[in-house]
Amino acid sequence: MSLRESYLKIDCSLAITPIVRDNLLCSMAELQLPRILCLHGMSFNIRFNFVLRSSFSSNNNLGVGSNADVLFLQTRVLRDRLSLSFRFVFANGPFFCEAGPGMLPVYGGADPFRRWFRWSPSHRVLKPKYHIEAIRRCLEDAMAGDDESGGCGPWVGLLGFSQGARLSASILFESQRRQESQIKGEKPGGYEGDLDSMLWSQHWQFAVLFSGPAPLVALSPDIGDLPLQSPTELDLSHKELDKLDPTGKLAIDRPTLHVIGIQDEWAPSQRRLHDIYCSEESKSLLEWDGDHRIPMQSPEIEQICARMLVMAGKKTA
Numbered sequence: 108m109s110l111r112e113s114y115l116k117i118d119c120s121l122a123i124t125p126i127v128r129d130n131l132l133c134s135m136a137e138l139q140l141p142r143i144l145c146l147h148g149m150s151f152n153i154r155f156n157f158v159l160r161s162s163f164s165s166n167n168n169l170g171v172g173s174n175a176d177v178l179f180l181q182t183r184v185l186r187d188r189l190s191l192s193f194r195f196v197f198a199n200g201p202f203f204c205e206a207g208p209g210m211l212p213v214y215g216g217a218d219p220f221r222r223w224f225r226w227s228p229s230h231r232v233l234k235p236k237y238h239i240e241a242i243r244r245c246l247e248d249a250m251a252g253d254d255e256s257g258g259c260g261p262w263v264g265l266l267g268f269s270q271g272a273r274l275s276a277s278i279l280f281e282s283q284r285r286q287e288s289q290i291k292g293e294k295p296g297g298y299e300g301d302l303d304s305m306l307w308s309q310h311w312q313f314a315v316l317f318s319g320p321a322p323l324v325a326l327s328p329d330i331g332d333l334p335l336q337s338p339t340e341l342d343l344s345h346k347e348l349d350k351l352d353p354t355g356k357l358a359i360d361r362p363t364l365h366v367i368g369i370q371d372e373w374a375p376s377q378r379r380l381h382d383i384y385c386s387e388e389s390k391s392l393l394e395w396d397g398d399h400r401i402p403m404q405s406p407e408i409e410q411i412c413a414r415m416l417v418m419a420g421k422k423t424a
Contacts, residue, residue: 133257140194141263141419142253144246145182147174147199148269148318149222174221175199178268181401188412192421194258195266198249201241204230223274224324225341236298238338239326242274247305262309263419268401272319276380277335280359281326282311296329313362313418315411317401320376322351323384333357348379358386362418365390366411368397391418 175197186195200221223242225232233241250262267275285295285307297307322343325335334351336343343351365381367374381392391414395407402408416422 137190137194138257138259140192140260142194142196142258142260143264143266143315144249144262145175145178145195145197146223146246146265146267146271146274147178147197147221148267148271149174149220149226178271181268181403182266184403184408185401185411188408189415192416192419193264194253194260196249196253196258198246200271201245202230223270224338226270228341232339235325235328235338239298242338243304243306250305263312264415265311265314266317267314267319268317269319269399272314272316273321273324273380275314276316276319276359276363276384277324277326278306279311279314279361279363280323280357280384282307282309283359283361284327286310295327297327311361312420313364313415314359315364315366315415315418316377316380317366318368318371318373318377318399319365319380320373321348321380321384322353323357323380348376353384357384359384360386360389362389363391364393364411364414364418366393366395366402366407368399368402369394370396370398373399 179197182195189195200223202222203219204222204227222230265275265278267273285297288295320342322334322336324338325333326338333356334353335357336351363381363385365377365385367377367381371377381390393407393410393414395402397407402411413422
């Protein structure tokens with residue numbers, strides 16, 4: 108399938124956001140498919156090198172090095188299997204940064220790299236309001252860009268890898284929290300200007316979380332005593348995670364699929380997200396014999412596709 112690239116600027120001048128999408132040569136039926144917003148991570152396994160090098164040739168039109176582009180390639184097998192069921196839209200993080208774990212030297216020519224959250228002390232600390240606003244605008248740029256490309260299906264799900272999976276889970280919880288407040292007749296809290304935005308006006312139904320670590324991140328100032336991590340904080344240590352116990356205080360009630368490689372050095376934190384941040388009735392776990400990457404082989408892909416269709420209500424369990 109051919110690809111194209113478009114650039115959308117965000118007003119806060121933090122980055123130029125590449126959005127990679129399928130070519131516009133598609134049928135109206137494809138444009139009407141339910142949409143999944145896909146969020147990249149920060150680190151990649153060296154085994155993916157052959158895919159990256161063969162795809163980012165000097166003659167193609169891909170934005171070389173953008174993490175959204177890499178996620179597009181990482182999910183190509185999954186997308187091919189689900190091409191008649193979903194439309195996948197890829198967003199990029201707002202902040203330029205150095206290469207993440209596992210990126211160098213293999214991906215030395217694949218810059219600029221981007222991130223959603225801080226993972227290095229060298230990263231600039233923004234007030235939570237401005238940090239979350241930058242993330243929201245990047246996500247909404249991707250969503251609006253797909254609208255302009257003809258996409259008109261409902262936004263139903265989130266898909267994320269690593270840091271993008273943590274953000275996906277956090278969005279799913281915040282969406283749930285806001286809509287529960289509305290049902291109670293309460294005004295949901297949020298940062299000024301984002302209460303009725305494109306991101307928060309959607310009913311996000313499910314999330315697919317590849318190598319997604321705990322904890323959830325606070326996307327609103329109105330969180331009370333909920334044990335959520337501030338977007339300004341670095342990744343937490345195991346001891347800090349133990350202190351941030353959500354048991355009995357919060358749980359994602361909407362369907363989540365957690366895909367975890369048993370050889371992944373960050374697997375314990377990923378299991379923690381599954382075990383104590385998500386309700387027993389709605390969560391699903393798929394562990395596979397891999398490390399910190401997205402599986403591309405059967406039978407894992409077949410299982411992931413089947414479970415995604417169940418979460419979206421397109422197939423019975």
